[in-house]
Structure formats: C-alpha cells, structure tokens
Amino acid sequence: MTVSRRATGPGRARGRGVPDATVARLPLYLRILRALAEQGTSTVSSEELAAAAGVKSAKLRKDLSYLGSYGTRGVGYDVAYLVYQVSRELGLTQDWPIVIVGIGNLGHALANYGGFASRGFRVAALFDADPRRVGELVEDHEVLPMGELAPVVGELGAAIGVIATPAGAAQGVCDRLVAAGVRSILNFAPAVLAVPDGVAVRKVDLSIELQILAFHEQRNAVPGPVPDGAGSGPGELVQTGRRSRA
Amino acid sequence: MTVSRRATGPGRARGRGVPDATVARLPLYLRILRALAEQGTSTVSSEELAAAAGVKSAKLRKDLSYLGSYGTRGVGYDVAYLVYQVSRELGLTQDWPIVIVGIGNLGHALANYGGFASRGFRVAALFDADPRRVGELVEDHEVLPMGELAPVVGELGAAIGVIATPAGAAQGVCDRLVAAGVRSILNFAPAVLAVPDGVAVRKVDLSIELQILAFHEQRNAVPGPVPDGAGSGPGELVQTGRRSRA
DNA sequence: CGGTCCTTGTGAACGAACGCACAAAGTCGC
DNA sequence: GCGACTTTGTGCGTTCGTTCACAAGGACCG
Numbered sequence: 001m002t003v004s005r006r007a008t009g010p011g012r013a014r015g016r017g018v019p020d021a022t023v024a025r026l027p028l029y030l031r032i033l034r035a036l037a038e039q040g041t042s043t044v045s046s047e048e049l050a051a052a053a054g055v056k057s058a059k060l061r062k063d064l065s066y067l068g069s070y071g072t073r074g075v076g077y078d079v080a081y082l083v084y085q086v087s088r089e090l091g092l093t094q095d096w097p098i099v100i101v102g103i104g105n106l107g108h109a110l111a112n113y114g115g116f117a118s119r120g121f122r123v124a125a126l127f128d129a130d131p132r133r134v135g136e137l138v139e140d141h142e143v144l145p146m147g148e149l150a151p152v153v154g155e156l157g158a159a160i161g162v163i164a165t166p167a168g169a170a171q172g173v174c175d176r177l178v179a180a181g182v183r184s185i186l187n188f189a190p191a192v193l194a195v196p197d198g199v200a201v202r203k204v205d206l207s208i209e210l211q212i213l214a215f216h217e218q219r220n221a222v223p224g225p226v227p228d229g230a231g232s233g234p235g236e237l238v239q240t241g242r243r244s245r246a
Numbered sequence: 247m248t249v250s251r252r253a254t255g256p257g258r259a260r261g262r263g264v265p266d267a268t269v270a271r272l273p274l275y276l277r278i279l280r281a282l283a284e285q286g287t288s289t290v291s292s293e294e295l296a297a298a299a300g301v302k303s304a305k306l307r308k309d310l311s312y313l314g315s316y317g318t319r320g321v322g323y324d325v326a327y328l329v330y331q332v333s334r335e336l337g338l339t340q341d342w343p344i345v346i347v348g349i350g351n352l353g354h355a356l357a358n359y360g361g362f363a364s365r366g367f368r369v370a371a372l373f374d375a376d377p378r379r380v381g382e383l384v385e386d387h388e389v390l391p392m393g394e395l396a397p398v399v400g401e402l403g404a405a406i407g408v409i410a411t412p413a414g415a416a417q418g419v420c421d422r423l424v425a426a427g428v429r430s431i432l433n434f435a436p437a438v439l440a441v442p443d444g445v446a447v448r449k450v451d452l453s454i455e456l457q458i459l460a461f462h463e464q465r466n467a468v469p470g471p472v473p474d475g476a477g478s479g480p481g482e483l484v485q486t487g488r489r490s491r492a
Numbered sequence: 493c494g495g496t497c498c499t500t501g502t503g504a505a506c507g508a509a510c511g512c513a514c515a516a517a518g519t520c521g522c
Numbered sequence: 523g524c525g526a527c528t529t530t531g532t533g534c535g536t537t538c539g540t541t542c543a544c545a546a547g548g549a550c551c552g
Binding site (some may be wrong): 019023024026027028030031032050052054069089090091092096098105106108109110112113115116119120121159160183184185186190192196198200201202204205207208209211212213214215216217218219220236238 | 269270272274276277278298299300335336337338340342344351352354355356358359361362365366367378406425429430431432436438440444446447448450451452453454455456457458459460461462463464465466484
Binding site for chain 1 (some may be wrong): 497498499500501509
C-alpha cells in the first residue's frame with residue numbers, strides 16, 4: 001500500500017526522484033505497453049515486458065517501483081493502467097507544442113516525422129534564417145523568419161525547441177530560444193550548447209553514434225577472436241546480442 | 247557493457263579496456279580538437295578542452311589517460327597528436343562504408359548529411375523496399391531494391407548499416423543486414439531489435455528524446471521553484487546549465 | 493477456507509562512473 | 523643549473539546504477 005505517497009521508493013531521498021537512468025527507459029516501456037494494449041493484451045508480467053524492452057526483469061520492476069506499486073503479485077501489471085501511470089509520470093497527459101529551427105534536410109524530416117505528433121507532441125511552428133526558405137510550406141506549416149521566433153514561441157507557450165541548424169548557428173539559435181522562454185532543447189547540431197541553469201538540453205549527434213559503432217567494429221576486428229563466451233550483459237554502449245521475441 | 251572485461255583502472259593504460267562512458271565522449275573531444283587544429287591552436291590544456299566539451303577537467307584527463315599518456319605536464323596536449331591518437335582509438339583512420347536502408351524523409355536527410363562523410367564514413371549504398379523509390383537518385387546514389395542488399399553489402403565490405411524504415415519493417419531489415427555481414431547497426435526506427443551475439447546496435451529515437459524532455463519540463467513545472475542542491479545533480483539525463491565558452 | 497503457486501517489490505551486494513585532491517613530471521625564468 | 527610554476531596522471535572516497543535473491547502479497551484450486 002502506501003500508494004498515496006511514493007516516498008518508500010527503493011532509494012532514499014526519493015520524494016520526487018525518479019533516477020535519470022529510469023526516466024530514459026520509461027518511454028520505451030510506454031511504447032511497448034501501448035503496442036500491447038493495441039493488440040488486446042490486458043495484463044503483462046515484468047518478465048514479458050522486460051524481454052520486449054531488452055532489459056532484465058528486476059531492472060524493469062525497480063524502474064516501475066519508482067512510480068508506485070502498480071502491479072498485482074501473482075498476476076502482473078494491468079496494461080491500460082500502467083500506460084496511464086507512465087504517461088502521467090512523463091508528463092504526456094498534456095499537449096506539448098514544439099518549434100523546430102532550421103528547415104534543411106533534417107528539419108524537413110523532423111517536421112514530417114509522425115512519431116512526434118503521436119504522443120502528445122505537436123509541431124507548432126517552423127523557423128529558418130534563410131530568406132529563401134521562409135514562406136515555404138512544410139506539412140501545412142509555413143516556415144517563419146527568425147524574427148518571428150520570440151513572439152510566436154511566446155504566444156504558443158512552446159516550452160520545447162528543436163535545433164536542426166548547422167553547427168555554427170546552433171548557439172545563437174539556442175540563445176534566442178531560451179530568451180523566448182523555451183526551457184527544453186533537443187539539439188541535432190554537432191555543437192556543445194551553453195545554456196543558463198534550469199534549461200535542459202539533450203543532443204542527438206549522428207556522427208558521434210557512427211563513431212561509437214566504428215570503435216566497436218575496430219575493437220572486435222583488431223584483436224584476435226574473443227573466445228571467452230563471457231555473456232556480455234546488455235549494456236549501454238552498444239547492445240550486443242539480444243534475443244527477445246519482439 | 248560491451249564485449250570485453252577490462253583490467254582495472256587507468257593504470258593499465260594501453261590495455262584494451264576503455265570504459266563505455268569514455269568511448270561515448272571521445273568523438274566529442276575529437277570534434278573539438280579538430281576545430282582547434284583548424285583554427286591553428288597547437289596545444290590545449292585539459293581545462294580548456296574540458297570546458298569546450300562541457301565536462302570536468304578531471305574527467306577529461308581520466309578519459310584520455312585510458313588511451314595512453316599523451317600529454318605534457320606543465321604544458322597540455324598537442325592538438326594534432328591527440329587528434330591522431332583519438333582517431334586511431336576510435337578506428338577512424340580507416341574508411342567505413344555504410345549502407346542506409348529506408349529512404350523516406352529521414353533516410354533522405356541522412357544520405358545528404360555531411361557529417362557522415364566528413365569523418366571516415368562514406369555513404370556507399372541506399373536501399374528501399376518501395377519499388378517507387380528504387381531507382382531514384384539521392385546524392386549521386388541510386389536507390390537499390392532490397393534484393394540487392396546482400397550482394398552489395400558483401401561486395402562493399404560494409405560493416406555498418408543504418409535503419410531508417412518504419413518500425414514494422416525494422417526487425418526484418420535488421421535480420422537481412424546481419425545475414426549480409428553487417429555487424430554494427432544504427433537504428434532510427436522506434437523498435438527494439440533482436441540481434442545475435444557480436445552485433446552492435448545503437449538506437450536513436452526522436453520520440454524518446456522528446457519524452458525525456460517532457461519529463462524534465464513537468465518536473466520543473468509541477469513543484470514550484472526548486473531551491474537548489476536537492477535537485478538531481480547535473481547528470482546524464484539532461485544537461486542543465488552549461489556555461490562554457492564554446 | 494486453507495494450501496499452493498505465482499509474481500511483485502525491495503534489501504543488500506556488487507560494479508561502474510564521477511569528482512577531489514595531490515604527487516609526479518616536466519617547462520620556463522633567471 | 524636551479525627553483526618556482528604549471529599541468530598532467532591517478533589513488534581514493536562517493537555517488538549512481540544494476541543484479542541477485544528472497545520475503546511479502548495476492549490469486550486460484552480443491
């Protein structure tokens with residue numbers, strides 16, 4: 001019991017403290033749960049869910065335990081209920097208007113990407129510094145000039161901004177987004193952004209991902225075979241050998 | 247966890263055991279070092295480099311120490327030399343032909359993305375299951391039908407594959423890539439991939455990134471102003487408040 | 493209504509990663 | 523050639539995350 005207050009979490013000073021590592025996995029669980037719900041599954045065990053997510057069942061249970069005690073011993077978790085609880089924890093029960101800056105190849109792809117709209121996110125405005133792109137219609141949104149950024153962001157109440165500009169422009173765009181009131185930034189530009197306290201930045205860097213894979217390739221190629229059948233656990237760097245039934 | 251178990255500590259520098267967390271940062275250091283080299287800087291201290299990368303200097307020094315002792319006490323690191331050493335460690339001294347499967351919006355953007363070509367990676371072939379896309383010319387590459395995948399991958403010796411298909415097709419494509427000899431996969435589809443041992447998978451999921459940001463927004467919005475201190479420190483989840491001079 | 497079986501929730505051990513602080517090692521000025 | 527100064531490399535304690543193993547809790551059967 002003691003559901004009202006999620007205090008008794010596995011950790012200590014866990015008033016409102018879901019570990020970062022857990023938060024990063026919740027969206028994955030959520031996606032799987034939604035798929036299960038859609039196919040009519042009403043309950044799921046930690047073992048099944050963990051297998052689908054590619055994690056150990058104990059980890060999954062601990063992750064979910066940070067949200068509260070939403071399972072039933074001997075049975076498992078109610079899929080619909082868990083979907084709701086995880087969504088709520090992630091803040092997906094509300095609508096998040098997002099703005100995208102930089103409508104080049106990547107920006108176009110992002111604006112068209114269905115995955116955004118599907119889960120509470122809504123592409124609300126597009127911006128580009130290039131006058132030739134301004135006015136262009138992308139997915140029924142007109143590309144706006146940078147001058148419009150502050151007022152439009154303010155009016156929309158957009159709290160999340162996506163940067164898809166060249167690296168050189170990223171910091172400037174970031175500053176303008178922050179000045180306009182954006183507090184969370186998803187950065188696709190290969191640049192390290194400096195932001196004031198309280199602003200969150202996550203970066204997605206395609207080049208870095210490839211380089212990490214290259215490292216993996218080289219490590220496996222250079223030294224002779226690694227006979228040791230050490231069952232390399234599922235890890236962070238690269239996920240090697242996953243045999244779940246998706 | 248990747249594949250090998252390392253000796254322990256930075257002490258055994260040369261050993262084949264660079265921690266995952268370090269490997270994930272090396273490409274970032276490398277990018278900064280290249281920028282420094284380009285602007286004519288010949289030496290750099292750990293303090294400066296760390297500031298540019300947004301990490302603590304001690305962490306940077308420890309990261310570099312895994313590669314060897316390439317610094318000079320009292321002076322710093324030779325930029326050109328370090329570029330070479332990091333590149334070498336990451337396996338970027340050789341050419342990596344990559345193949346992209348799924349030439350939709352995202353696939354297009356990836357094929358055109360300059361960041362790939364710049365660092366030892368070369369887009370070598372494009373594939374799509376849709377007959378209407380086959381034959382299309384993207385960045386002087388003709389989109390090939392899936393049937394060509396195995397022979398072309400074999401001929402190119404491509405070890406890295408990029409999946410930019412819808413989620414439903416991802417596992418099938420993954421299986422075909424692996425069967426064709428690809429051992430490292432960069433997956434943009436929102437799906438958990440099952441792969442045999444020895445194959446590395448990294449995933450980039452735009453929707454998940456946004457959801458993590460939404461969590462951050464909600465956490466900061468719900469409980470009034472957070473005094474300080476108690477907040478989860480600057481961790482991995484989101485980078486908050488970075489004041490470096492990029 | 494009691495017993496048995498199943499699955500959750502979690503305490504505790506383990507391990508990886510981080511940050512501090514400092515000795516070692518080299519440079520530069522004189 | 524020597525001493526002061528600078529910056530690296532790293533031992534160590536701390537924090538964070540993962541895994542194990544098991545007791546507690548509940549469903550279901552007879």
